[in-house]
Amino acid sequence: MQPISELAEAIRENDLCQWLLTEEPLAPRTTLRIGGKAALLAIPKNAAAVADLRALAAAFELPSLLLGNGSNLLVSDEGFPGLVISLRETVTRVQCDGECITAGAGLSLSQLAAFARDQGLAGLEFAAGIPGTVGGGLYMNCGAYGGEMKDVVESSMVLEPEGGISVLRAGQHGFAYRHSALMENGDIVLAATFRLQKDDPQAIGARMEELARRRREKQPLHLPSAGSTFKRPAEGYAAQMIDECGLKGLRVGGAVVSEKHAGFLCNDGGATAADFLALMDQVQRRVQERFGVRLAPEVRYVGIETELSHVVYS
Numbered sequence: 001m002q003p004i005s006e007l008a009e010a011i012r013e014n015d016l017c018q019w020l021l022t023e024e025p026l027a028p029r030t031t032l033r034i035g036g037k038a039a040l041l042a043i044p045k046n047a048a049a050v051a052d053l054r055a056l057a058a059a060f061e062l063p064s065l066l067l068g069n070g071s072n073l074l075v076s077d078e079g080f081p082g083l084v085i086s087l088r089e090t091v092t093r094v095q096c097d098g099e100c101i102t103a104g105a106g107l108s109l110s111q112l113a114a115f116a117r118d119q120g121l122a123g124l125e126f127a128a129g130i131p132g133t134v135g136g137g138l139y140m141n142c143g144a145y146g147g148e149m150k151d152v153v154e155s156s157m158v159l160e161p162e163g164g165i166s167v168l169r170a171g172q173h174g175f176a177y178r179h180s181a182l183m184e185n186g187d188i189v190l191a192a193t194f195r196l197q198k199d200d201p202q203a204i205g206a207r208m209e210e211l212a213r214r215r216r217e218k219q220p221l222h223l224p225s226a227g228s229t230f231k232r233p234a235e236g237y238a239a240q241m242i243d244e245c246g247l248k249g250l251r252v253g254g255a256v257v258s259e260k261h262a263g264f265l266c267n268d269g270g271a272t273a274a275d276f277l278a279l280m281d282q283v284q285r286r287v288q289e290r291f292g293v294r295l296a297p298e299v300r301y302v303g304i305e306t307e308l309s310h311v312v313y314s
Contacts, residue, residue, distance in 0.1 A: 101116055
C-alpha cells in the first residue's frame, strides 16, 4: 500500500475528519485559481483534530499544508503531494467577551470584521476587504490602509511543531512588515484573540464601506489574484516602480500585470503557475534593471522550488 493510501486509512480509522478527499483540485481553493491537485485534502472535525492530522502525516513521512482561504498562495501546477488540511469549513468559532473577540483560525477576515462591527467594536475595519483568514492574517501580519494584525492581536493559541499547545502574547509573535515569527518557528495558529475599542456600529460600518469603495476604485477585483504580488521595498512602492517601467498589461500566457493597479498580477483566464512565475520573473528583472531593486514576492509558494513550508495559511 502506498503512503498516501496508508495515511488516508489511518485518518479514517481515527475519525478525525468531516470529509477526506483524494486528488482534490486546489485551484478553486485559491483566489488566484491556479494550481494542481492535493493528494489528500482533509476537513478536520475541529481544531483539536489538526494536531492529530499533522502528526499522522509526519508519521508517514508526508508533507502537510494548512490552508485557509488560499488568498496569498501560488500553488504548483503539479499540486501538493501530501496532506492539505483545510480550516475554513470548521475551525471558525467566534465569540465576544467585553472588548475582546476570539476567533478560530479558519474564520475569514471579512466575517471577523463584520462580527466586530455588529458587536460595536472598532479596530478591524482594515481587515474587512482582505480575502484571507484569521490564521493567515497572523501568519503574515496582513494589513491594509494603515492597519495591521499587530495593532489588534492580544494573544493566540498555537500548535507547536512537537504537538503541544501554548498561548502566545502579543509581543511574542515577532510581528514585522508582512512577517511574523510563525514563519520560522513552525507554530500553527488555532485561534486568536483581538483587543478592540467600543464604538458605534453604524460609524464602524461607514468606515468599512469607505475602505471597500477605495478598494473597488483602485484594485482589479474582477480578476483572480493573490492581492499585492510583491512586498513593498524599502526604496519605495512596488506598484509605482512596475508602472514606471511601463509594465501594465504585460502578459505571459494567462497571467497579466493589471492595467488598474500594477502591484496586482492577475489570472486573466487559464493561467498556469508556470505563466505566473515567468511573469513575476520578467517584472522583477525589469524593475531591477531600472531601479536597482529586487522585488521580493509577497505571494507564498506551495510546491515550488524550495520555498514550501509545512505550515501555510492564507
